Structure formats: C-alpha cells, structure tokens
Amino acid sequence: MKKKEATNRRGFIKKSVTGLMGAGFLSREGFSHPEEAATQDFPKIKSFRTLGRTGFKVSDIGTGDFDDPGPFRALLDAGVNYIDTSESYGQHGRKIGEVIKGRDRSSLFITSKLRANSSIRNIGKSGISKEGFIRRTNRVLKALGTDYLDCLMISSPETVEMLRCEGFHAATAQLKKEGKIRFVGVSHHGSQWITQPRESMEKVLTAAARDGRFDVMLLAYNFLKEDMSERILQVCKQENIGTTLMKTNPVRTYKYFQEVLEKHRYSKSRKLTEQEKEGLRRYKKKVENAQDFIKRYNLKSDKQIRDAAILFVLSNPNVHTVCTTVLNFDDASAYLKLSGKKLEPRDRSILSAYKKECGSLYCRHACGICEPRCPNKVPVNTIMRYDHYFASQGREKHAMIKYAALKSARADKCQNCPGYCESACPYGVPVQALLSSAHETLSLKNRRG
Ligand code: SF4
Numbered sequence: 001m002k003k004k005e006a007t008n009r010r011g012f013i014k015k016s017v018t019g020l021m022g023a024g025f026l027s028r029e030g031f032s033h034p035e036e037a038a039t040q041d042f043p044k045i046k047s048f049r050t051l052g053r054t055g056f057k058v059s060d061i062g063t064g065d066f067d068d069p070g071p072f073r074a075l076l077d078a079g080v081n082y083i084d085t086s087e088s089y090g091q092h093g094r095k096i097g098e099v100i101k102g103r104d105r106s107s108l109f110i111t112s113k114l115r116a117n118s119s120i121r122n123i124g125k126s127g128i129s130k131e132g133f134i135r136r137t138n139r140v141l142k143a144l145g146t147d148y149l150d151c152l153m154i155s156s157p158e159t160v161e162m163l164r165c166e167g168f169h170a171a172t173a174q175l176k177k178e179g180k181i182r183f184v185g186v187s188h189h190g191s192q193w194i195t196q197p198r199e200s201m202e203k204v205l206t207a208a209a210r211d212g213r214f215d216v217m218l219l220a221y222n223f224l225k226e227d228m229s230e231r232i233l234q235v236c237k238q239e240n241i242g243t244t245l246m247k248t249n250p251v252r253t254y255k256y257f258q259e260v261l262e263k264h265r266y267s268k269s270r271k272l273t274e275q276e277k278e279g280l281r282r283y284k285k286k287v288e289n290a291q292d293f294i295k296r297y298n299l300k301s302d303k304q305i306r307d308a309a310i311l312f313v314l315s316n317p318n319v320h321t322v323c324t325t326v327l328n329f330d331d332a333s334a335y336l337k338l339s340g341k342k343l344e345p346r347d348r349s350i351l352s353a354y355k356k357e358c359g360s361l362y363c364r365h366a367c368g369i370c371e372p373r374c375p376n377k378v379p380v381n382t383i384m385r386y387d388h389y390f391a392s393q394g395r396e397k398h399a400m401i402k403y404a405a406l407k408s409a410r411a412d413k414c415q416n417c418p419g420y421c422e423s424a425c426p427y428g429v430p431v432q433a434l435l436s437s438a439h440e441t442l443s444l445k446n447r448r449g
C-alpha cells in the first residue's frame, strides 16, 4: 500500500471509530487501536457462486455504492468482483471507473441500470426509444471507462407493460450485437404508488423470469421480508436466472429509534398535532419492546444484526450475491468476513426474536399494501425507503435529494392524519409517526443543506 493512502486510511478509520464510540454503538473492547486496524491485512472473499445462466462466478459479497473510493478499492483487492452501478450515479460512475482502471476487466462483472419511465425528469419520451436507451448506455460506458457492461438492467419497471418496453429490448438486442453488453437484467424494490397505482414486485419480477429475455435480477430480500422474495427466487432457480440482492439489512440503528421516540426529530421545530401525538404513543410501545430485546440479547451494535441478516439471505441457495453499500473500512472488513460463512443457530435465534419483537418497526421494502388506503396518495413505501437510506444506510444526502425530487404528495400530509394506512398494514408498522418523522428529517436537513 502506498504511504499516502495508508495514512488517509488510518485517518478515516480513526474518525469513523471515534464517531461510533461517541454514539455508544461500539464497545471500547473493539478497535482500541485504530492504527493497528488500519495496517492489518483485510479479510478475503472465500466463496463464489455461479450467477445463473450467465455462468459467471461472482463473489458472494458484491458491492456498488460507496462514499469513499478507499474502502471500495479494498473490497476489489480482496476479491469482490460483482459491481452494481446505475445511470443515476452520474459523477459517481466516474469514481468507480477510476478504481477499476487497470484491473483485469474480464475478472469483474459490472452491471448498470436504466429507468424506463418517460415521466421522470431528464428521461422523457425520447429517452425510452431504442436510440434513447443506446445513447444513455453509451454515456454510462463512458463514465465507467469501460467498453462493455456485463449486464444492463431495466430499473424498477413499475408494471409488466413497462418491463416489456420495446425501446429497451430493441436497444439491448443491438448493444449485444455491438459487444457493448453481454446480458440483460431487471431490478426492483417497488412501491405500489407514486403518482398512480403500480404492480407489485412479485408480479413484475415473476413476469420477467418467465419472459425469457432477462438473465439477471436485482431484488429486495431480507429476514423480515421473506415470502414474496423467496417465491421470486424459486422461479429464478427454475429459469436459471442470476440473482443479486439489495435491502438485505432491514434494521435501523438504535439511535434512530430513540431519536424518534424522544421527538428530537421533529418536536423541536414545531408543536405536534394531536394526530402526531397519538401516532407517537403507538410508536412508543413498539420501541419499548425493541429496547427490552436489545438488553436481553446484550447487543452492543446494530451491526451484529446487520451481519446476521446478510448471512441469512446468503443461506438461501437460490441467492448468488448481495450488493453492499460500503461507507468505511470497518464496513468493508465486516462484509468480507461474512464471505463463505454459515448462519449460526445463535444468529438465527436472534433474527427470529428480532422479527417477533421488533419486526413491526420495519416498513417492508417493495410492499405498498397500505398505499391505496391513503386519501392523499402519499407513496408510503417510497418515502420509507428514502428514510431507510438516511437512517439505516447512512446515505443522508442521497436520501434528501431523492425526497426533494419526489413528484407526489409528501409526508407532511401525515401530520394531520389519523393514519388510515397504519390500520391497513398487516405487519403493525406504526407508520404515521415514522412518516411524520421522515418528513422532518428528509426535508428540514435538505433546507439546511
Ligand atoms: S406500512 Fe406496512 S403495509 Fe404499508 S408499505 Fe409499509 S409494510 Fe407495507
């Protein structure tokens, strides 16, 4: 490792460890000597799985999104070879391009995603024509600094009809002929409502699996959201489709629970409405259960559950790789240690107890069951996903930008609502309080930012 890089890496680790200790998430027995942690060898990838009909052997731990190129580079050096990217990454694609430059391109499986919704800003009707998709793919290739993508995915098609977008399929046929893409895929973390009703992730992805033109899928799956995703994974196995996962960790930080409970996230800026106070009371009961659970299992960090959650999805033989978001070297090291590891009985029992006692604090990705009940057409699942980016993944700026760009009604509507969506939720999520809180977090910080 070059001297300057090693110094930066030490500084980065020191900062992140200090931050975690300050938040009370990491015991002092952890990295008591950050410099030592910085210089130790990183763990390596120990397991590869065949990505369905592509035949490519992908590392069980994959990656894509990151804040700092250092930890991302460390992952690739350790053997991670599945890289998930998106057209929406913009400048971020260039950062990825810089890290992959000079590596053996054939050892990497690089994907990118394009939306096929003409109502999205900057896409329009011309963007979803054959020529539009080709133009957008060429832009992605240029940013990444590569001649080809291993897989080009249609991103979050909201309906089966959108999945069959003629422009996308005509473009992928031509791009394959030109050697610019090798395989075609689809990604989905769905919501049923943004500006109009959508179809469920299961309906869209099952149709994709049966369609015959899709070789790889990227979908949401975790231990609190099993049934729908496991059915999709089963169909993928039958059709020999490669499967990659996102949203594998549904667990929020303990700090987040407390912040919402103590009303720090919104009571300081204004007086709460009566509906909010009532929503908060419902929420409080759920958080008290969660806190009992944390004490009982003597959990020092939410990362203990995050790691077990990743092992849980990897224990499903129909899964080929998981896409991780790497914020720092601690994350990179922790993810690598999971490669090839089995889910232990203690992990399984913690997850099962968490599901029973704290599962109602998680708004299931790609659910949206309650959305038709909202008189204001608030896209519950989409806003909760943005809040998940903020609170669980630490991607605060990304979450705020997404919320600012939302065209639909926002969660300020929830402040004066008794929570019709909440009574329609089969998982008992205290969603009215969570949405009110999400609105304050995502928009207040945006104004400050
Ligand atoms: S609140 Fe419940 S029903 Fe609504 S999207 Fe979330 S998990 Fe689904």
Ligand code: SF4
Binding pocket: 373, 374, 375, 376, 377, 378, 380, 411, 413, 414, 417, 418, 419, 420, 421, 422, 431, 432, 435
């Ligand atoms: S709390 Fe009310 S306004 Fe907000 S999403 Fe639920 S039903 Fe809609």
